[in-house]
């Protein structure tokens with residue numbers, strides 16, 4: 001008997017998902033469902049699937065397949081080993097051909113017979129990769145995926161794609177918690193050695209430096225910029241000759257030129273959340289899904305006020321601070337909704353490198369947050385005040401200040 005496959009269906013039609021889930025289960029496999037690109041990228045960042053079944057149109061009335069082809073390109077750019085089967089309408093043979101050219105393994109036409117569809121997906125999942133040059137994925141690990149559609153993150157992704165496959169020393173800079181470690185992992189994953197683990201070394205740790213000499217693959221070097229000039233010079237001589245170095249640093253300029261020549265040929269600067277228009281919301285929803293799955297809780301939805309708050313806040317510790325706040329809200333909430341008041345950031349003292357405590361909920365975009373809370377609670381000031389974590393009086397004073 002063949003072994004069970006985990007299959008991801010990306011399709012906005014709930015009825016298709018339900019009927020397919022049954023057929024897949026009867027065949028002994030597991031089906032997860034994403035209703036569009038955002039949920040799909042989030043699921044794919046958390047888990048590896050044996051096959052992806054991809055519908056090509058999500059918005060009502062769309063039949064040109066453009067949305068699905070764009071998502072296909074994104075899936076395969078992040079994970080060239082992904083096994084994707086596309087679903088097209090009967091008239092969509094041209095789109096199916098375009099998808100195959102772009103790297104889909106196969107296609108099925110609507111309406112399908114479940115037995116045929118399953119046979120196609122099983123064959124696609126089990127067929128070995130045509131091009132052995134693609135780095136073979138570590139089996140259990142999901143590919144490294146950076147959530148975010150902003151132009152700033154597209155630039156990071158593009159640099160990873162260009163520089164990852166080379167042997168260049170890369171320094172990943174940015175504020176702590178912005179995802180520098182994740183970007184470093186993406187650079188490594190895009191390299192020919194991407195299937196081997198990185199050796200992680202804190203440059204301030206003498207014992208770790210002693211062990212570093214034996215490392216051959218890729219070195220992830222943290223905090224080299226925090227060493228003095230002499231220690232940096234010493235570090236340079238201790239770096240194994242054949243190792244590729246990916247450094248994570250607060251400040252590339254603090255690395256002395258001789259060491260920079262080895263570990264910082266290319267700098268990838270990870271932007272702050274405030275420079276990634278809209279990404280905070282995609283990340284928050286992603287962290288809701290992750291936390292819900294991790295703690296076996298239902299995935300709550302963010303209210304409009306919570307969404308406004310996520311976008312308006314300056315999170316201490318950046319993406320990590322947002323992830324922590326969201327996870328806490330999932331754990332402590334009612335399982336149905338997360339409101340603005342549920343999203344208090346972690347105590348700023350948790351991170352010495354964090355910015356001074358930001359008054360998350362009523363800071364620079366206070367007016368937008370208050371307006372959203374009022375809308376959400378149909379202008380019931382008592383309820384809006386509770387959602388914002390304020391007394392009625394405090395909310396009235398702020399409304400007056402903003403002329404609301």
Ligand SMILES: Nc1ncnc2c1ncn2[C@@H]1O[C@H](COP(=O)(O)OP(=O)(O)OP(=O)(O)O)[C@@H](O)[C@H]1O
Pocket residue numbers: 045145146147148175176177178179180181182183248319320323
């Ligand atoms: N674009 C992203 N998509 C998905 N998850 C992200 C993204 N950026 C950051 N994260 C998550 O946020 C958390 C913090 O990221 P990471 O550890 O890479 O930060 P860092 O900048 O290396 O911080 P530090 O150097 O202080 O350890 C991790 O759980 C990481 O997976």
